[in-house]
Amino acid sequence: MKVILLEDVKSLGKKGEIVEVNDGYARNFLLKTKKGAEANKSNMNDLKLQKANQEKIAQEQLDAAKELGKKLEEGKVTISIKTGDGGKAFGSVSSKEIASAVEEQMGLKVDKKKIQLKEQLKTLGTHMVPVKLHAKVTVELKVNVTEEA
The missing domain is CATH 3.10.430.100 (Ribosomal protein L9, C-terminal domain)
Structure with missing residues (x-):
């Protein structure tokens, strides 16, 4: 199952990364503890928007x-x-x-x-x-x- 990480998970990845994990690990740990979200179309779109917003803010800070x-x-x-x-x-x-x-x-x-x-x-x-x-x-x-x- 593909999962978008909502926070850093040790030995798995950093926040915002898309990782492939076992279905049981995803359902029983990542999704239950809200450390990850299922990588469906709406969540992928939200992730793209968040990354674009973060890049825009970072560029504004650099310009300032x-x-x-x-x-x-x-x-x-x-x-x-x-x-x-x-x-x-x-x-x-x-x-x-x-x-x-x-x-x-x-x-x-x-x-x-x-x-x-x-x-x-x-x-x-x-x-x-x-x-x-x-x-x-x-x-x-x-x-x-x-x-x-």
Whole structure:
């Protein structure tokens, strides 16, 4: 019997796949526990519509990430930190501070978890900080760290 999986089933397949299983396994386990649905014409059509909708949503998210990425690459963020004698920084700039500065200065909302800092910025000057907006979109943001007056 052909069955459309409604959720991931260990050692059988992932959600949305069409698998061939024994009639008893399908009736007694997959259909009863609602882990699968019989692969008839209406269910196959529903599956096609769901996949098309998921692809459309994924494409919209990718386009939105690319557009946000263009704006971030064109922009520049300036953050001031306290320094001591000889320009030595007292603190550091974290991804949280960069995210709030992007929102204040550029008017764009970026999650601090998407900012990929290897380590906090502890020196003055311009730094290129990678921002991963989507699995396929990673951009470089210019962060200028200046001395607080």
